[in-house]
Structures are given as C-alpha cells and as structure tokens.
Amino acid sequence: MTDTPHVGDIMKDTATHRVGKVMGFVGPYVQLRPLGGGMEWDAQPEQLMSTGSAEALSAGVAEANSRSRYGVSVAADSVLPTAVKSPRTTAEAPPSSDECALAKRPGYLDLHTECRQTQDVFLPGSAGILLAPRCGCDCHTIAGCR
Known part of the structure; x- marks a missing residue:
C-alpha cells in the first residue's frame, strides 16, 4: 500500500x-x-x-x-409495526380456503375441520407483508379461523 x-x-x-x-x-x-x-x-x-x-x-x-437473506435490516432505533388483525368487513373478507370451499358441497361437510388457514401468514422477517390471508369462511370458527 x-x-x-x-x-x-x-x-x-x-x-x-x-x-x-x-x-x-x-x-x-x-x-x-x-x-x-x-x-x-x-x-x-x-x-x-x-x-x-x-x-x-x-x-x-x-x-x-x-x-x-436473514430478515429486514433496520436502524437500531426503528420501531417495526406489529401484525395486528384488523376487523374486516364482508366486502374485504378473503376467499375461503380450498378445504372450506369443498366443504360446502354435499358429502364434504367434515372438511371444515381440516382448514389450515386459521390465521394470516406474514412473510418471515418482513414488516407486515401478507403471504396468505386467513380463511374467509363464515361457516365455522375452528381454532380462531374467524
């Protein structure tokens, strides 16, 4: 040098x-x-x-x-927003999961218990980017689906 x-x-x-x-x-x-x-x-x-x-x-x-690759990079004094479930109106309700949509057909009613979309799924390490919304089915409330 x-x-x-x-x-x-x-x-x-x-x-x-x-x-x-x-x-x-x-x-x-x-x-x-x-x-x-x-x-x-x-x-x-x-x-x-x-x-x-x-x-x-x-x-x-x-x-x-x-x-x-390991998550969001933010300044040390930044405050990340927390994932808060806001009440949705019926016009904003997401579609039903595949299990719940099929459960509306005759003979498949038991599929409501198979619904796996019981909560919103956010992108890991992100500040609230939604990957998949929770099930919008109003037919059941299993495991906090609604």
Missing part, C-alpha cells in the same frame, strides 16, 4: 479479500469493519489497497444482499 489509510476510508484487505471501513489503528494493525457492520478484524497496512467507488458499491450491495 502506498497511501496511509484514514479512519472512514474504504479499503480492501488483500490477505482476506474482504472490503471494510477503517475504524482505527491498534499497534501495527489497521482495524476494519465490514461495510454492513459486524465484527472488526485486524489487517496489516501493507496488505491494504484502496478501493474504487465501483468496488466499494459492489461490496456494500453484497452486504445488503447477505442481510436480506
């Missing part, structure tokens, strides 16, 4: 092939932290290389993609 890194610089550690932000200096080492946050690591100054804006952006996108 030809330039001395400064705190806040984005550098590539050629020994580990990782890109990080310079957080400080301890003894002969430069402390780097992944762009998306996380555990700092020590790097030898001669193994650091400054990154271009394209490489820094690419590393930032890779970190964001990695975080997205």
Whole structure:
C-alpha cells in the first residue's frame, strides 16, 4: 500500500479479500469493519489497497444482499409495526380456503375441520407483508379461523 489509510476510508484487505471501513489503528494493525457492520478484524497496512467507488458499491450491495437473506435490516432505533388483525368487513373478507370451499358441497361437510388457514401468514422477517390471508369462511370458527 502506498497511501496511509484514514479512519472512514474504504479499503480492501488483500490477505482476506474482504472490503471494510477503517475504524482505527491498534499497534501495527489497521482495524476494519465490514461495510454492513459486524465484527472488526485486524489487517496489516501493507496488505491494504484502496478501493474504487465501483468496488466499494459492489461490496456494500453484497452486504445488503447477505442481510436480506436473514430478515429486514433496520436502524437500531426503528420501531417495526406489529401484525395486528384488523376487523374486516364482508366486502374485504378473503376467499375461503380450498378445504372450506369443498366443504360446502354435499358429502364434504367434515372438511371444515381440516382448514389450515386459521390465521394470516406474514412473510418471515418482513414488516407486515401478507403471504396468505386467513380463511374467509363464515361457516365455522375452528381454532380462531374467524
């Protein structure tokens, strides 16, 4: 490395092939932290290389993609909305589950007990994105289906 890194610089550690932000200096080492946050690591100054804006952006996108596989990334002081079941009118009622739709036919009445859509199903790690609504059937109230 030809330039001395400064705190806040984005550098590539050629020994580990990782890109990080310079957080400080301890003894002969430069402390780097992944762009998306996380555990700092020590790097030898001669193994650091400054990154271009394209490489820094690419590393930032890779970190964001990695975080997205494990849930929503939010600031530490953010408040996520909780999933609250709001009362629905009959005009807004979701369709019946397949089991309940079939149970309306003669000879299939017992299928109401097989209904598995007893509650709204939200996308894991999301802030209220609905994957599947609970059953809209008014014929039963098994396990809180309504």
